[in-house]
Amino acid sequence: MKYIMDREIQIFTEIWLTAIVTLIFCHQIAARIPSGAARLLSLLPIIYLFTTLPLRLSSFHLAAPTIFYLVWLGNFKLLLFSFNQGPLSTSPPLSLLHFISIALLPIKTKQTPISPKPPSSDKKAFHPIIIFLLKFCLIAVIISLEKYREFIHPYLILALYCCHAYLGAELVLAVTAVPVRAVLGLELEPQFDEPYLATSLQDFWGRRWNLMVTSILRPTVYDPVRRVSTRILGRRWALPAAVMATFVVSGLMHEVFYYYVTRVAPTWEVTWFFVLHGFCVAVEVGVKKAWCGCWGLRPAVSRPLTVGFVAVTGGWLYFPQGIRSGLDVKAINEYSILVGFIRDRLPVNASSLVL
Incomplete structure (x- = not known):
């Protein structure tokens, strides 16, 4: 078991070093290629690497963030970068370290400058640490x-x-x-922004849950689909079409994630989970517009209804695929392996502290 974990750590390190080297190429060479098809063509080998490298990992706790950061967020950011859009395309250009960090990690820099906090806010600054x-x-x-x-x-x-x-x-x-x-x-x-306080599905998915995904799906899926749908379907149906397309893509990417960590053919339940929520969000937005934004439900009622709906539909469609494949058991068993791995490498053995 020790050899397996050592090997996983080695592969994990190789994957991330490879990703960093390829992004140096993106920053130094691809950025100088005109945006559009030419730059996209130059980035296709990088996108291929980002897609295939995580397949080498078998540990859930090492594979899961690697898949999410590279296969999903990293590739989508590179696609935007191909057309001179997204967080990697700025004026002036990002420094190399900033470019690599934003490309590889689930982060988004604030657009507005942050004013210095007064001395009296020090106590509040400690609050997130406690949470x-x-x-x-x-x-x-x-x-x-x-x-x-x-x-x-x-x-x-x-x-x-x-x-x-x-x-x-x-x-x-x-x-x-x-x-x-x-x-x-x-x-x-x-x-994240306390998703358990969401007062609607639109609030949950758009403003509170995994905002890094929201920020990358909006420019890659929602905005283009809404522009095209406006021309083809008209403004009335453009928003529902964009919402549904965004949730479908999210569902498919979750299916990809499940496949990487389980190596089991998809059953498409996860996709249907997101299709259901996309439909509900589209209906919710339409009802809000018809009612001029007035729900008529107090947060004490809308919050448990929203979180309850997400939990119930998650138990129905989202989690069963992972449970059937034994992913839950694998993840739980890995915790003890990781704890033992870290403990064996501490500079001071815990047993030596016992007098």
Whole structure:
């Protein structure tokens, strides 16, 4: 087991070093090629590498962020860069370190300058750290409970999986942003914004849940589809078409993610989960327009309804594919392997501290 983890770490390091080298090419050479088909052609080998390199990994906890960062976000950012759009195309051009960081990591720099905080806000600045530690402790408790899932009601297990998916994604993305803030001093947009407080599905998917995906799907899918649909279908149907296209692409990318981590042929349940939510969001937006934006529901009612709908449909369509493939068991078992791997490499052995 120790050899397997050592080998996984080696492959993980090779993948990320390769990605960094290819982005040096993008920054130094591809950026000088005129945008459009010529630049896209020059970037196709990089997109191919980003798509295939994560297939070498078998560990869920190393493969999952690598797939998300390279296969999805990285490739979509390169596609935008091909046409001189997106976060990699700025005026003046990004420095090499900024270019690599934004291309490889799920971060988005704030567009407006941040004014210095007054001294009295120091106490508030400590608040996110407390929240982070609480969420870290909560996910540790959830992982401990999941080990005894055979003794827990299936509905409670699904609730734990929902919390696990949210907390795991938020904590991984937050930890990823820490070195960027420390080394580059960038002010970054939040990656999540308390999705459990969402008052509608539009609020949940558009303003609170995994905002890095939202920020990359808007220019790559939503905006182009809405422009084309406006010309073909008219303004009335352009927005629903753009919403549905965005959710379909998100569903397909989640299917790709599932395939990479399970190596099992897709059953398309995950895609249907996003198709259902895309349809519901499109209907919700249409109802809001008809009612002039007035829902008539108080947050005390709309929040549990929204989160409950996401959780129930997630348990119905999103999680079963991973559970059938044993992905949940694999992920839980890997925690103890990772803990042992880290413990064996600590400079001071814990047993030597016992007097």
